[in-house]
Amino acid sequence: MKNLIRLFPLLIPIAIILIQISAKSDQLDDRQSQDCNLTRISDGDTIVCGQERIRFCGIDAPEISQPLGRESKQKLTDFCKVRR
Numbered sequence: 001m002k003n004l005i006r007l008f009p010l011l012i013p014i015a016i017i018l019i020q021i022s023a024k025s026d027q028l029d030d031r032q033s034q035d036c037n038l039t040r041i042s043d044g045d046t047i048v049c050g051q052e053r054i055r056f057c058g059i060d061a062p063e064i065s066q067p068l069g070r071e072s073k074q075k076l077t078d079f080c081k082v083r084r
Contacts, residue, residue, distance in 0.1 A: 038080060044072025047080070 036049030044061025047054050061072040 041073055041077050041080065043069060044076050047076070 036052070036054075039048040039050055041047050042053070043064050045056045045059040047056075061076070062069040064070060064073060
């Protein structure tokens with residue numbers, strides 16, 4: 001019983017994280033996917049498809065003018081080339 005009491009403070013954050021993960025996955029399932037013609041890559045977390053600018057949710061990449069900004073853009077460019 002004492003071991004359970006000691007573990008209780010650790011179980012709460014783990015439970016919260018698991019609840020958040022399951023809620024996020026439910027949100028993603030409800031959305032529709034859509035193909036696009038990639039026009040350009042703005043930076044490490046933003047692409048342009050036609051006239052539409054799309055910023056990725058949950059990714060905070062540095063802007064081009066910030067340190068590692070160009071490297072971040074290049075990594076996304078490489079990733080998009082692999083996925084085509």
